[in-house]
Each structure stands twice: as C-alpha cells, then as structure tokens.
Amino acid sequence: MKKILSIFLILSLALISLTGCGNKSADPNKIRIGVSPDPHAKLVGIVVDDLKKEGIDVEIIEFTEYTTPNRALAEGELDANYFQHIPYLNDSIAKENLDLAILGSVHIEPMALYSNKISSIEDLKDNAEIAIPNDTVNGGRALLLLQANGLIKLNKNAGLEATEKDIIENKKNLKFNPLEAAYIPRVLDDVDAALINGNYALEAGLNPVEDGIIIESIDSPYPNIVAVRSGEGDEEKFVKLINALQSDKVKDYIEKNYNGGIVPAF
Secondary structure (H helix, E strand, C coil): CHHHHHHHHHHHHHHHHHHHHHHHHCCCCEEEEEECHHHHHHHHHCCHHHHHHCCCEEEEEECCCCCCHHHHHHCCCCCEEEEEEHHHHHHHHHHHCCCEEEEEEEEECCCEEECCCCCCHHHCCCCCEEEEECCHHHHHHHHHHHHHCCCCEECCCCHHHCCHHHEEECCCCCEEEEECHHHHHHHCCCCCEEEECHHHHHHCCCCHHHHCCEECCCCCCCEEEEEEECCCCCCHHHHHHHHHHCCHHHHHHHHHHCCCCCEECC
16 A cells, blocks of 8 residues: 555656646746846837737846856746847857757847046056956957957967967957956956946946947847747747847837947847
C-alpha cells in the first residue's frame, strides 16, 4: 500500500509540475514581456491599448540589469523580452545554452563616449581612465567605437567581441575600467570618460547626439530586438506584438521624442 501511495504521490507531483510549466506560456491572449525601463518599457507601453483591442493582454515587467531577462524567458517566467541587441542575445544563447530566437528588430541605441571633464577626444590625456561595460559584447562594442575614432587599434580578427587583449596600439596608454553597464553613468565624475549604452544614458538624462563626445554611426550592427522562445515566433500573439512595435505609431514616437538618442530599426 505504501508503494502504491508513493507512486501516486510521484505521479501527482509530476503532473502538477507539468501543469505549472504549461500555464507559464499557455495563454494565447496574454504576453508577459520583460523590458528595460527606457526606452523599451515606454515603446511597449504605447502599443498596449492597441494590442488590447486585438485581444492581447500585455503585462510589462521591468528589469534594471541585463543578466536576468534571457534566463527568465528561457525558463517560462516571461513570454518575450525586449532589452538587448542581436550580438548580446547570440552571446547569451551560446554561453548559457538558451533556446531563444529573434522575433524582430525595433530600434538602435547608439553607444557614445561621455565625460564631465573633457569636451573632445583631443582633450584626453595620456593614461586617462575610461569606463567600459564589463560584459563581453558591450565591452567589445565600446572598444570598436574607440577604434573607429582613432584612439586605439585592435587586432583585425577581434570581431564584435573584442577585448583589451586585442588592443595592438594604444598611443595615449588609455586605462580601461570595466564595470556593469547599468552602473557606468554613476561614475562619470570619477573617470575621465565613459562609454555608456543608450538605454542607460537615457535613464541618466544623457542624449548621445547632444551629449556624446563620439557616437556610433547609423549603420550600427546592434539593433535592439524582441526575443521569444524558439518555435513560438509564429504564434498569433507574437505576430501582433512585433507588428505593433514595428508600426508607424512607434516610429513616429521614436523620431519625435528621442532626438536621435534612439532610431527606428525597421
């Protein structure tokens, strides 16, 4: 009898577990989307009512850092996320073995170099300290921007994930201080300059066009995308989501409200 009860308990727990997992993403009329506060939450926010009219209920869940949203999506705690560019997603998929896919591109956030101490790169002194993001992809992005403006030279095979080890020329002997991307705006007074991701710059009241000393070109390979789990992108609710985010309404909002701080990528 005890053996029968044990088997029944195991089967019951398994059924509960499977049912719980299924409920995480089973609702065809609801999307829980993980986003960074600005601009991602704002852009999703302006299409919530439009999607509601199409029968889709959108729940916006904000994250203030980059490490959690992809795992939360892969584990079923989210139905989609919108906070990252393509190279970052690809890096997360490779490093964490995540089964995620791109739903579509929405905007580009130009990375820029900011400073409270200098007004041009010519003013950078020898041994100047520069803060850069400490994740592989955005750190490489920062170094590529410095190279594009003649401050350093990288190994020709470095690619998008360049690191300090790939620097083969550094005439000013610049010192790099890798920090968590979200934290970098807070250290502007403590370093000579800092390379800041677009969304964190916006949150800190900085505009790359108006405040950046140097800025990425418009052909940036870093469009911000909506991600979903692999195989789910053709579901009706996700098709409606990306159509809403790639609409003229969103494009007009970006162009009228961000003054070049972000630009449409569709």
